[in-house]
Amino acid sequence: MELSQRVKNITPSSTLAITAKANELRASGIDVIGLAAGEPDFNTPEPIIEAAIKAAREGHTKYTATSGLSALKEAIVKKIAHDNKIHIKSENIIVTTGAKHALYLTFQALLNPGDEVIIPAPYWVSYTEQVKLAEGVPVIVNGLEENDFKLSLEQIKQATTEKTRAIIINSPSNPTGMIYSKEELKEIGEYCLEKGLAVISDEIYEKLVYDGAVATSIVEVVPELQKTAVMINGVSKSHAMTGWRIGYAVADSVLIKAMTNVASHSTSNPTSIAQYAALEAYTGSQESVEHMRQAFEGRLNRAYERLISIPGIRCIKPQGAFYLFPNVKRAAEMTGFSSVADWATALVEEAKIAVVPGEGFGAPDYMRLSYATSMENINEALDRLHTFMESHIK
Ligand SMILES: Cc1ncc(COP(=O)(O)O)c(C=O)c1O
Incomplete structure (x- = not known):
């Protein structure tokens, strides 16, 4: 074959x-x-499991809107206002089959063949492959151990060409566990804004921070990025829900519509009962x-x-x-x-x-x-x- x-x-x-x-x-x-x-x-915490069982028993077993249940999107709007002090609308959200598919849809909707995406190394394994699947070109830039594996602004400037379309920031990082400071994010965010680069901010580990460390979203630090950034998150790591496959992306409504279009021809909505579970995850006790x-x-x-x-x-x-x-x-x-x-x-x-x-x-x-x-x-x-x-x- x-x-x-x-x-x-x-x-x-x-x-x-x-x-x-x-x-x-x-x-x-x-x-x-x-x-x-x-x-x-x-x-997965018991109340979340109970919410899924209840949803199934009450007949919430049909297709939902491709971009997710309204109630879940509303809960995400509130979560983001609370955690990141950013005010978005439901139209800025797509709920996806795990954060992985939120990233996949992002690249599919954003990249033209040959568009470059700056990926800081060490990187999570799927970034490079997803960029390639969208016919983009991964541009790997090595974060140095002496800079806690993070990219400096200088390194990002050097890697930027006229073909650069986006940069990925994953903080806290898989695999290094490092977190970009607000100052570092500000520099990077302002540069991306100036150059018109999309920032794909993978925040899936935001709740898992230790010994007093704080993870801040680059969009919170540079709010003007709301037009050009994509925030990626979900319940997999924060609520021990990897198998339920619920993630989401937050971006400008035009990009979200395009991503929803791609999802409508691939996965359709993420599993309905898993969405009810995620609703409990975000609205119940933390x-x-x-x-x-x-x-x-x-x-x-x-x-x-x-x-x-x-x-x-x-x-x-x-x-x-x-x-x-x-x-x-x-x-x-x-x-x-x-x-x-x-x-x-x-x-x-x-x-x-x-x-x-x-x-x-x-x-x-x-x-x-x-x-x-x-x-x-x-x-x-x-x-x-x-x-x-x-x-x-x-
Ligand atoms: C950095 C990073 N982003 C995204 C994901 C995907 O998360 P999900 O299981 O919600 O698809 C993972 C999972 O390992 C991850 O480590």
């Missing part, structure tokens, strides 16, 4: 592949600890969100201290999301591996811990380690890593 050039150009999601590998080993009875997960290990945040904070602090005591590993302390992103090049070299990818394979096979090598995030000297797992698993996994290092150092 001859496949399209479009699909030949993309690579499958490396994070999902590694989780699948760890699950497969586990299913065959091998005790692998997975530190590869990109999702909270908590169950106590469980804070409860989960605190659990992640405790794990981060424990895992970070333990990780940096392991030989060959260097790590900047993350401020958000639920990942550690250490430089492990030296660890791989010390144990006789020529690449972090080979070293990570040995970790699964010998130490029985699954991590994601940094290659897929555009940062081959690093690995991503998720602490969205129990404290017990974190302790055991890091003990195994330490033992592996000590027994293999050449």
